[in-house]
Amino acid sequence: MAEFIAPIERLVEEYRKLPGVGRKTAIRYAFATLNLSDEDAARFSDAILGAKRDVYRCPICFGLSSSPSSCAICSDDQRDRAQICVVENPKDVMTMERVRGFKGVYHVLGGVLSPLDHVTPDDLTIKELIARVGQGDVREVIVATSPTPCGDTTASYIARILEPYPCEVSRLAYGIPVGGDLEYADEVTLYRAMEGRRFYTEGGKN
């Protein structure tokens, strides 16, 4: 006989698609799922479909939105639209939001420039960022890409390509451990990084 009966084997294989989940962990999850009540299993199953069905991309910042129109941050009149924080992916928006002090808006690139992975500026939302900055009301672009070689390259690229525009371009600075991933930084580190951001162009701090 197979190691597991078919429905369990199938669930194990599905769990293995999650990041960092090997076979033993997947088996553990599968048996935990079997122990859920029918209602809980239905709720879990529906939450997966719901996340795919009810999550949209914001047409302004490309972050996640619960409606097809602009997201909660872009629609919020209290947010400073003159300050755009550029991040790699939608999850980073949530991470940056933990810095309660930041009142600007976001722009999600959808990745970083990476010649090895054939990621070029056309694969990211850089054109759309230029369009937003080109509308003229943007005072500062804070590049919050990860402190990795690709993240740094992307930041430099954005700084160069925004040179013709009258906005400042800054980069998150000390605090984030080099080589680390943005999502694992704690709130204080993120706040320090936001405070100590370094300006690419000369000019006063805001």
Place this chain on the structure above:
Amino acid sequence: MAEFIAPIERLVEEYRKLPGVGRKTAIRYAFATLNLSDEDAARFSDAILGAKRDVYRCPICFGLSSSPSSCAICSDDQRDRAQICVVENPKDVMTMERVRGFKGVYHVLGGVLSPLDHVTPDDLTIKELIARVGQGDVREVIVATSPTPCGDTTASYIARILEPYPCEVSRLAYGIPVGGDLEYADEVTLYRAMEGRRFYTEGGKN
């Protein structure tokens, strides 16, 4: 705004119900789920429902079965019904099956005796085990509960309660690290434990 939009927050909460999954891991899983294709998400969602819907308890051994009748092991004529391996839960059947040499059948207790958690013999399938042994064809009962205090107590209890019957009662022995969990034992350790099992009652090895 909330830290996440509602459909994601809901999915994160569902993932947190899995064993050993904290908030950060759940968030990681939730965003990985968002990146699945619609088909993959539907397949994942359906696998959860399928595991609840298509998995039955075997009426003989109480292990998992893909049909309401007896499981693949209990229905297999090649298996030695005179040798019953008693395990704590259905997952342990799968674990023990990795010992290719074992050709007997199983009995799933559904837990171990634990006074602190109010688990008494009536909460386990001990009555059903006695009924199986009482039919008279059983030569040996191998108790493969975890090497923990509760597992040991359960093993001793089974040995004592089966004393009136003409079958041997043995217990998995050296090889399994004390205090550990059966599922993390490797194949060789499991095989050694099976080979070196210790008999409660006097009498020859089979």
